Structure formats: structure tokens, C-alpha cells
Amino acid sequence: MSETASLSEIAQAIVELRRRDEVISMVRKKLEAGASAREILVNDLIPGLREVGRKFEEKEYFLADMLYSAITMNECMKVLEPHLLKEVEKAESAGKIVLGTVAGDIHDIGKNLFATLARAAGFEVYDLGVDVSASKFVEKVKEVQPDIVAMSALLPTTAPYFKVVVEELKKAGLRDKVFVLIGGPPLVTAQEVGADAYTNDAFVGVKIAQEYVKKKRGAS
Amino acid sequence: MEPWERALTALKRQEPDEVPIVLLVYAMVLKRFGNVTEKQYYMDIKLQLEAKVAFQRRFPEVVNMPMGTMPEYGEFVGPIPTAFGGKLAWMEDAPPYIAEYPIKEPEDVDRLAEQGIPDPRETGVSAEYLKKLEYFYEWFPRDLREKYGYIDGVVYPGLCVEGAALAMGYDKFLVWMRDYPDVLHKWLKLATDWYLKYCEAIEEIVGKCRILWIPDHTASMVGKQQFREFVLPYLNKIFSRYKGALRIWHNEGRVGHILEEVDKIDAEVWQFGPFDDPVQCKQKTHFCLQGNIHPPWFAKFTPSQVEEACKSLIEKVAEGGGFWLSTGGGAAPETPLRNIEAMIRAVKKYGRYPLSRR
Numbered sequence: 001m002s003e004t005a006s007l008s009e010i011a012q013a014i015v016e017l018r019r020r021d022e023v024i025s026m027v028r029k030k031l032e033a034g035a036s037a038r039e040i041l042v043n044d045l046i047p048g049l050r051e052v053g054r055k056f057e058e059k060e061y062f063l064a065d066m067l068y069s070a071i072t073m074n075e076c077m078k079v080l081e082p083h084l085l086k087e088v089e090k091a092e093s094a095g096k097i098v099l100g101t102v103a104g105d106i107h108d109i110g111k112n113l114f115a116t117l118a119r120a121a122g123f124e125v126y127d128l129g130v131d132v133s134a135s136k137f138v139e140k141v142k143e144v145q146p147d148i149v150a151m152s153a154l155l156p157t158t159a160p161y162f163k164v165v166v167e168e169l170k171k172a173g174l175r176d177k178v179f180v181l182i183g184g185p186p187l188v189t190a191q192e193v194g195a196d197a198y199t200n201d202a203f204v205g206v207k208i209a210q211e212y213v214k215k216k217r218g219a220s
Numbered sequence: 221m222e223p224w225e226r227a228l229t230a231l232k233r234q235e236p237d238e239v240p241i242v243l244l245v246y247a248m249v250l251k252r253f254g255n256v257t258e259k260q261y262y263m264d265i266k267l268q269l270e271a272k273v274a275f276q277r278r279f280p281e282v283v284n285m286p287m288g289t290m291p292e293y294g295e296f297v298g299p300i301p302t303a304f305g306g307k308l309a310w311m312e313d314a315p316p317y318i319a320e321y322p323i324k325e326p327e328d329v330d331r332l333a334e335q336g337i338p339d340p341r342e343t344g345v346s347a348e349y350l351k352k353l354e355y356f357y358e359w360f361p362r363d364l365r366e367k368y369g370y371i372d373g374v375v376y377p378g379l380c381v382e383g384a385a386l387a388m389g390y391d392k393f394l395v396w397m398r399d400y401p402d403v404l405h406k407w408l409k410l411a412t413d414w415y416l417k418y419c420e421a422i423e424e425i426v427g428k429c430r431i432l433w434i435p436d437h438t439a440s441m442v443g444k445q446q447f448r449e450f451v452l453p454y455l456n457k458i459f460s461r462y463k464g465a466l467r468i469w470h471n472e473g474r475v476g477h478i479l480e481e482v483d484k485i486d487a488e489v490w491q492f493g494p495f496d497d498p499v500q501c502k503q504k505t506h507f508c509l510q511g512n513i514h515p516p517w518f519a520k521f522t523p524s525q526v527e528e529a530c531k532s533l534i535e536k537v538a539e540g541g542g543f544w545l546s547t548g549g550g551a552a553p554e555t556p557l558r559n560i561e562a563m564i565r566a567v568k569k570y571g572r573y574p575l576s577r578r
Contacts, residue, residue, distance in 0.1 A: 017398065059477050062439040064394040071395055104314040109391060158314060187516050 003124035005088045007047055010040070014048030015055070017065055020072045027076045037083035040076075046120055050074050053203045063109070070113045077119065094122035094134065095213035096146035098178075100132035102165065105158035109184055114202040121206050134161075141174050147216060148209050150181045153194075158185065162193035170194075181205060223283045224369040227301045230541040231466065231488060231508045239534055239571030241563060242510055242544040244470070244491065246287035248553040249313065257313040262293050265352050269359055276364055278557070281564050285468070286433040287550070289360060289370035291352035294345045296435065299418060300383030300411050302344030304332050311322070323388035326396075326403040333410055337408045340418040345378075345512060353425050373465075374432030375422045377415055380436045381454050384411035390441070397446050404450065412454045416461060432487075434458060438480060440473025440493075447481050459486040472549030479504045494548035495576055509537060512548035519552040523562035530566035 010030065012021045030040055052069040055061035097118055101111050106116060108130050115125050126144055128136055132151075141149060149169070153159045162182050169175040180195040182188075183205055190198040196212075199205045221229070221237045229236035251261035253271035261267060272288050294308045296317045301318045302308055309319035323329060340346040360371045379386065384407060385393035396404045423429055438451045459467050467486070472493030475482050482490075483505040490507035492498075494514035502509055512527050521529065530545060537543050545567060 019399065053430070062443045062446075064397060064446055065443065067394050068398055071391070104311055106317050112391075155314070186462055 005080070007051060010044035011048035014045065014069050015050075015051045015070055016100060017068050020075050023072050024075055024079060026081055031079070033043045037080040041080060041084070041120060045073055045080075046078055047118065049120070050203070053201075057201075066113065067109060070116050073120065073181065074116050077116070086124065093124050095148065095209065096124045096126070096144055097148045097150050098126045098128065098137065098140045098144065098146045099150045099152075100128035100137060101130040101152045101154075102158055102161040103131055103133045104161060105153045105155055106130040107152070107154035107184075110154070110200075110202060112151040114152070114183060114205050115205045117202050118150075118209060121210060123206075130156075134165045137165050138168050138174065139170045141169065141178060146178060147213050148179045148181055150183065150205065151183045151210070152182075153187070155187075159187035160193070162188060162195060166194035178210075179216075181208060190206065223281060224367065227283055227544055228369075228466075230543060233508070233540060233542040235573035236538075238573060239538045239567050240283065240544045241281060241567060242283045242285055243548050243560070244287055244546065244550040245284050245555075245560075246550055247292050249551045249555050250275060258315065259310050261310050262310070262316070265291055265293075265355050268292060269356060273361060273364065276368070276408065278370075279560055279564070281567075282370050282560065285369070286374050286376045286431065288368065289356070289364075290376050291349065291356050293349050293352055294508050295349045295376070295378050297379055297383070297386055298345030298464045299349070299378040301387040302381075303338045303340060303346055303388055303414055303418075304344075304411075305440045306344070306387055308345060311350070318386050320376070321386075321388050321392075323392070323407065325476055326400050329403050329410070333406060337410070337414050337417060340414070340421045346418050346421070350421055350425060353422065357425050369431065371426055373423075373427045373463075374433070375419050375426065375429045375465075376416050376430065376433045377422060378435070379411065380415055380434050380458055381408065381438045381451050382436045383415070384408050384454075385438060387411065393438075394441060397442070397450055401449075408450065408454045412457050415458060419458070419461075429462050431467045432459070432462045434464050434468070434487070435471065437468040437471050437473040438474050439471055441476065442477050444481055447478050452481065452484055456484070456486045463570045468510070469507075470549075476500065483507075489544070491546065492548060498533060500540065502537045508544065510544040510546045513545070515547045515549050515552040515555070518547050518559055519555040521559060523558050523561075523565075526562035527566040527569070528561045530563050531570040534571045534575065538571060545571065 006093050010026045013026060027040055049069055052061060056066045086148050099115055115127050126140055128140060151162055153164060166180060181197050183193045183199050185200060197208050226236040227240040227242055228402040247261050249257050251258050252273040253274055254267045268291055276288055297318055298308045305322035306318050307320035308316050310316045341350055351355050357371060364370050365372055439447055466488055468490040469485055469487040474495045477495045488508055489510055491510040492501055492512050496513050498512055
């Protein structure tokens with residue numbers, strides 16, 4: 001049996017890249033029928049997006065497809081969020097992430113995809129947007145005390161800025177308190193810029209974040 | 221053989237005396253000549269001209285097409301978005317970007333269509349760029365024009381379909397392929413009609429187009445069907461207008477998934493990227509290939525690693541011509557000039573035709 005055949009109807013619709021209004025309407029109907037937002041997130045949206053990710057990995061789907069499904073997911077999340085807030089008040093957060101595209105760089109497709117997936121996985125994501133200076137990262141880290149600082153850069157000119165942020169975190173005495181994850185095309189290694197991990201895949205990025213938080217919590 | 225003659229021979233899938241080197245060295249590297257920031261470089265047309273000429277004199281074996289002969293002023297991303305009301309933002313030490321998109325909603329396309337095609341000589345980046353091009357045309361040294369095929373008839377109008385995408389943001393462009401395909405077609409038609417007018421305005425300065433250089437990375441963002449529908453017809457609308465000229469398509473993004481479609485692009489040369497297999501690209505397409513050493517690696521490699529990478533590439537795809545040795549995309553900012561010397565050395569050692577089999 002193929003992976004797609006075992007998916008729910010909503011997940012299938014995401015994988016088939018059906019129009020967003022159609023998928024949103026399916027989500028609303030399922031909520032009205034009594035399903036919890038968390039159930040829809042875990043059983044429908046995430047498996048759907050994961051399958052799109054798999055197809056992307058296998059070069060069956062491309063950036064346009066990935067983006068479309070991520071936007072569908074985002075809009076479904078807007079419908080689910082008020083319900084989720086009520087449901088997850090008592091639940092434990094998967095962790096906190098401070099996220100941004102580094103200074104000088106305004107590319108945000110990968111960053112936004114990572115933010116969507118991380119939120120869907122239960123992380124509290126503080127997205128600082130694009131062209132984010134080291135001081136803004138540091139300021140936010142002081143404010144929200146995240147588990148993870150995730151940075152993105154697309155350009156060879158801006159990837160070296162990862163190191164600037166890491167250095168500023170060190171100066172502020174914060175480097176040892178956060179896991180630094182960098183993402184984008186393979187322009188620099190994590191080691192070169194003093195980060196803890198690198199990925200060029202948003203799904204893998206979330207997995208790395210989950211593993212780190214699990215390890216951290218296990219250790220404390 | 222002169223460097224440009226060498227490149228033209230290889231273009232015809234013939235073997236010149238040695239593998240041609242055709243690079244794309246621009247602001248990110250050339251600003252170092254003036255010891256200035258990138259923004260200062262863009263704002264100083266005289267410095268740009270001096271830097272380009274200095275680079276050429278330093279590396280007479282290299283053709284730097286088209287950046288060795290063209291001014292730089294947001295001309296890569298800016299023309300289409302700013303012609304229709306978008307705003308370009310300058311950063312101190314990085315390339316400019318589109319800070320305000322003229323298209324936010326589908327209705328904006330109707331509004332722009334009603335306004336008609338703006339005059340490239342009067343609006344946005346294109347108007348500024350044409351003035352700078354006139355300066356270059358007046359002052360570019362005669363010997364370099366003759367030896368390298370520079371400036372006379374060189375048309376470089378910036379991003380094409382991708383320029384249209386940047387008028388709304390990549391995300392909208394890709395999403396509207398599904399949500400509003402008719403609106404997107406209407407916009408692409410309008411944008412490429414303007415682009416053709418801009419090409420003509422460039423020709424008024426540099427003369428009839430001999431070389432058309434179009435950068436466009438949209439093929440790397442989409443699958444086969446979307447490429448066929450939203451990219452290929454519009455790229456070819458421009459390329460096909462200039463049959464008879466040497467047409468170069470620059471896209472260092474990954475397109476291995478649609479090689480048979482990419483092959484339909486009506487251009488002679490493709491500057492391809494480091495993530496596509498050179499052998500496949502040569503076997504499955506009609507292009508003379510230009511590439512494809514990964515620019516950040518080229519910047520970090522030791523000279524002996526550069527020589528090795530060039531040797532390997534030459535062995536894979538240079539036989540029979542149809543290949544220009546280059547980086548897969550523009551040169552990265554920290555590229556040391558000694559690595560360009562290493563590339564030249566590699567050609568002298570391993571790239572003389574007929575290639576010896578090792």
C-alpha cells in the first residue's frame with residue numbers, strides 16, 4: 001500500500017494540492033463534527049504535509065508545491081488556533097524557538113516553512129522576520145529564554161552573519177543556554193559559524209529541534 | 221586564439237585551442253577593487269568601469285560576460301518590479317532587493333494592464349540603468365570591445381519571468397499558479413511585453429543585439445507542468461525574438477528534474493549550477509554549457525583544489541567543445557583572485573585540445 005493511500009481525506013487533499021478554500025472547508029466540517037483541533041492537526045494536517053515533504057524529497061514535488069501546501073497548512077492553522085489555544089492551555093509546550101532570516105537577507109520561504117512546521121509540532125515560535133540583526137536576536141533571547149535560536153540565510157553574502165549572531169550571543173553570556181540551528185543552502189557548516197546544527201530541510205530542522213528539547217528535558 | 225573567439229568556437233561544439241573560461245564576476249567581488257561597500261560600488265559608475273577594466277587587464281585569458289561590460293545598479297532584480305511601481309531598497313554591503321511589491325492582489329494586475337506598458341526610459345530602475353549604460357558605452361575601452369565582444373550589441377535586461385515574480389513576491393507567484401492562473405498569465409504577458417520594450421531601449425544604446433543574456437531561476441522552483449505553462453512560453457517569447465544573436469540563459473538553480481523541458485529553451489548557452497550533473501546536462505540538452513564549480517567552494521578552495529575541480533570538470537564535459545569553464549553562478553564575495561589564476565593554470569595543464577585522456 002502506498003503512503004498516500006493510508007492518509008485521511010484532509011491529508012489527501014493537502015497532498016493532492018487541492019485549493020485552499022476546499023481544504024479549509026473540510027477542516028471546519030471536521031471541527032463541527034466534534035473532532036478536536038489537536039486531532040485534526042496530528043491526524044490530518046501534519047501527515048499531509050509530511051507526505052508532501054516526502055514527495056519533495058523524492059523530487060516528485062517542487063518548491064511551488066511545497067509552498068502551496070505550507071500556505072494551506074498555515075490557513076488551516078488559523079482556523080484551528082483558537083480551538084488549539086483552549087485545548088493546549090494545559091498541555092506542555094514542545095519548546096521555544098526564536099527564529100529569523102539574518103541581517104542583509106530577505107529570503108523567507110524556507111524560514112516560514114520551518115515556522116509552520118515547528119508550530120504544528122507544538123513549539124512556541126517567535127518569528128523575528130527577515131533582515132534580523134544580531135542585537136535583535138540577542139534581545140529576543142533575553143526576553144523569551146528560548147530553547148533554540150534558528151537562523152536562515154540564502155545568500156553567500158549573508159550566511160557568514162550566522163557567526164556574528166553566535167558571537168553576540170556569546171558576548172551576552174547566552175550562547176550556552178540555547179541550541180543554535182542554521183538553515184539554508186549549503187554555504188557554511190555549523191562548525192564554521194559556531195552553531196550546533198545545520199539543515200537545508202525544514203522537516204529535518206523540526207526533527208533536530210525536537211530531539212534537542214527531548215534530550216535537554218531528559219537531562220534536567 | 222583570442223578568448224572570445226575561443227568561446228564562440230566551443231559554442232559551435234567545435235574544439236578551440238583550449239577550454240574557454242567565461243566567468244561572471246561582478247559587484248560582490250569587484251567592490252574590492254575600490255575598497256568600498258557594495259552600495260558605494262553601485263552608486264559610483266566611474267569606479268565600476270575602472271574595476272571592470274582592471275579585472276579584465278589582470279585576467280586577459282578570461283571573458284567576463286556580461287558583467288565585465290555592463291553597469292550594475294539594481295539591474296538584476298529591479299527592472300520589471302520598479303517599472304510597474306515597485307520600490308527597490310539598498311543595503312550597505314549586499315545586493316539591493318524589492319522592498320515594495322506593486323502587485324498585492326489579483327485586481328492590481330487589471331489596474332496595471334489598464335495603465336498600459338510604461339516607457340523603460342522614464343520609469344524605475346530601467347531609466348537609471350539606461351543612463352549608466354550610455355556612460356559605459358561612451359567610455360568602455362575600444363581594445364576590450366574588439367577582443368572580448370564587449371558592450372556593442374550586448375543586451376542584459378535583468379530577470380525575466382523571475383522579474384515578473386518579484387513584482388508580487390515569489391510566494392504569491394508560485395501560489396497564483398494554482399489559485400489565479402489566468403491573472404498570472406495576464407501579468408506575465410504584460411511584464412514580458414514591457415521586457416521586450418526594455419530590450420529595444422537597450423539596443424538603442426548598444427546597437428543591434430548580438431548577445432542576449434537572460435538570468436531566470438524560476439525553472440528551479442516548479443515542476444514540469446508549471447514550467448511548460450508559466451515559464452517556458454514567456455522565456456521563449458523573449459529569446460525567440462532574438463534568433464541569430466548569441467543567447468545565454470543563466471540559471472544555476474537545480475533543474476535536473478526537468479532537463480527535457482529545459483532543453484526547449486531557445487538559447488544557445490546555459491550557465492548551469494553545481495547541483496546538476498554536468499554529463500547529464502550535456503547529453504540531454506542542446507546547450508553549450510557554462511559552469512559549474514560551486515561559487516562558495518571556489519571561494520574557499522585552495523588553488524590546488526581549484527585546479528583539481530577544473531580538471532575533473534574538463535574531463536567530464538569539455539571533449540568536443542560545447543563547454544565554457546566557469547563557476548555555477550556568479551563569483552562569491554570572498555573569491556580570492558589567486559583561485560581565478562588557478563583556474564587559468566588548470567586550463568593550460570588539462571584543457572588544451574585535443575584533450576589527452578588520463
